[in-house]
Amino acid sequence: MNNSSEKEKLNSSESETIEFKNSLSEMEQILETVSAFTNTKGGEIFIGVADDGKINGVTIGKGTLEHLANEIKLNTDPKIFPNITIEEINSKKIIKVSVEEYPIKPVFTKEKVFLRVGKTNQKASADKMRELITKNTPYHWDSSVLSEKTILDINKDKVKSFILLSNEERNSLWETESDVSSQLNRLNLLHNNKLTNAAILLFGKAPNRIYPRSIVKCAKFAGNEPIDFIDMQEIKGTIIEQVPDVLNFIRRHINVTVNISGKAQRDEIWEYPKEALREAVINAICHRNYEDTGNVQVRIFDNRLEIWNPGTLPKGITIDSLKGDHRSHPRNELIARCFYLIKYIEQWGTGTNRIINACKDASLTAPSFEIKDNDFIVTFYKATGETKSSGVSIRLNETQKKIVKFIADKGSAKTGEIQTHIGISRRVLNRYLNEIASILDWNGKSKTDPTGYYTINKNVEIEELLKF
Template identity: 30%
Template sequence: MNIINIEQLVLQDESDTLEFKKSTSKLKEAAQTICAFANCKGGTVLIGVTPDLKIIGQEITDSTQQKIATIRQLFEPNIPLNIEFIAINNTHKIIVIHVIYTQLHPPYLFDGRAYKRVNSTTQRMPATSYQELLDLKRKEHVSNWEDFFTDKTDLYLLDHNLIKQTISIGIEANRIPGAAINESIEDILTNRLNVLKSGKLTNAAIILFGKEDSFVKPQVFIKMARFMGNDKLGNIADNQQIYGNMFYILDRAQKFIAQHVPTRSYFKHDQYERIDKYILPVLAIREAIINALCHQDYSNAYSDPEVALAIYNNRLEIWNSGKLCPGITINDLKKSHASVRRNPNIAMVFYYRNLIEKWGTGTLKIMDLCREHNVPEPEFVEEFHGITIRMPFADPISSQLTYESELTSRQKEILVILGVQKSCSAQQLLSQISDNITARTLQRELKQLSYMGMIASSGGSKNIIWLINK
């Protein structure tokens, strides 16, 4: 979310799913509304917006964050929240609190009391309404988050082309009967994919097929970064946060991999053409991303990202919030093991789309692909309330590796000049580059080449010399 999104929300004014507060001095009232949203159909609270709809924000200090953490402890049970701090200027930020409706635990209490939302107001929940929610919870016992109903019934919230594409791929792969191609969207979702029940869309339907511009669960989120070093303390060459349905996220993750996982070039003795080979097997990386999407615990949607993809100089890591299911250990992942599916309907759709094979073979496939690629064996680690798949590079990223995303002609020219001259100052490079560019543009190109590990600098701040990285 950014300031433009904030402005668009403010234009909508307060409603049954939207509330504004001037500052955290109104945090208690905001918490009551959060409780009401959780008991109804979710919503968003913006802190830093005045009653006359002016966006003013506030300073975010350690004390501010401590107050938020303290107030969260007064919810019973714990309410899934997604909290963002959106800068509006150099000193002030808007606090955006997304309240995620899951049907998992209602009714919720704040400070021992239940609240409900009526139009744009928050009210104490009457004892009769509270009891009705308790009774409903007992009657509608559902075992899995993906099966929980949303408050949506409009099928046009879903991407129909993506649904039809899923059926076509499944038929071609002999995983869905051919007759399904002539079925209606409603029949497909109900009878084939099991994500529409009693005319209501389930969470699985939304996160699998939700349109980009429609309601999409905040849980469907991936954070991707390229760190220039072996830890998170180095420079960040690229940092992306992507929301969307699962197949959109998978597509964006694959593009990020193509951009930031470099290739190694070599020649075979009987061939003249150069062969480019990724330093990690891309199919293994894709398998790991799919594994994370299918197995993560979507019911735990807090402020941390649900899937995180990080590329360092010496490894690639993929983390997701799904702990190992009962009966499965880390050691089991490296051998044939029983399949325990946290999200069976989601996994089945990925199976229909020919993205996964047999159950319980994903981690073995990752290991086999790495072995065939002659790279170190991947590691599986249970940490940070989730699972990390760590894929080491055979050699750290260096200037001998070429990025799949092609260099610009200017960057290639800089490399040629440095290759001939051995080393150059920025001023010397400016005098030799064929097109007329500013010193700032050159610095931007040098910085990008440095991030990619192709060039290095030496000398003091006023006498920097650039050279090919060896």
């Protein structure tokens, strides 16, 4: 026994984690405190100590501790087995009951639930009890059933395509000709012949009508603030279909170079590593909190790219642990299982490490991970300098292609003419023109010459440039 430590506690007053009881005759209050401590942060009950901290001591017989332990065990649900010890302070014996916070809440005593609030025990309201149950009962939204939906709401072709891809990627050896109900049952997407939320998101005919929050919102902003956007798109469809569609939107709005190496297959080099973006997009769609009414968002700025995912990190996972070895804790287990079967994800908790390593291999600043307003955000940062190598040509985004094609078709074009044709602000157009200045020639006395015009540099292969 650490006398100095116990004396220090007894010299202080009652608190959120310390309770004094004068004698064992206060059993009702002792049980209430055990319930309160287990449902809050845990704590210690000192029996034989008055409310003012005066040590009166308690008479301890042969079966005293056993009787106390039995009283607590018999009158708590789930049954609590605290650590009970005898302490001696100032030649007087007291009993210390050490109670840990219980992982599964609520803990009842005599059909009541208590919480520790400050230095008092308060009976939990019905709303508070429901909250404790919701927080501490294992629950996965994606496995909940939709009673009003039937197998007719499932796209059979999408299920068949999934099975074929699973056989190819994981050698699953599933029978593609089995009926849809059998396939969904095998994937645990049917419960008592009722569709789960995951079934609708993965294979539904109209998943976005049922769950508008499953739409992924993508935007390319002008500059580095989310104020003026150049392009915006809502990515709809099943969550499996959304992944390539989101990546196609990103591809249109970042710089992509083409490595012309003489091979039939041209290698594309994305401004941000494609494999890292793919991993982040899949993680956001797979692991988001679908009970949150927000949407997954992709925000593309001039200097960075952000992927916003509704929902905080699972219990036991921190921002720091994401940067090292950590276990996989999928929020949506059924969705994660299906994504694994088609090699969208692995199940080793390595996704964030692959994102970091891909950026490192591309000589980019490491991406940042943060929690903001109940959203998990991954931010990729643009390279500060440009690298050029032989055999690599610039790839234009869709707006830049329109600019180049317009100038090429006319032979030359003034800034105002380009602006009218493209339909964007002068400020945004000037930024695009600056980005592709290496393939344009400006013909004018000065940059602000109203009679000046753009032409395409004679060394540029326009057809090749517009092909990708």
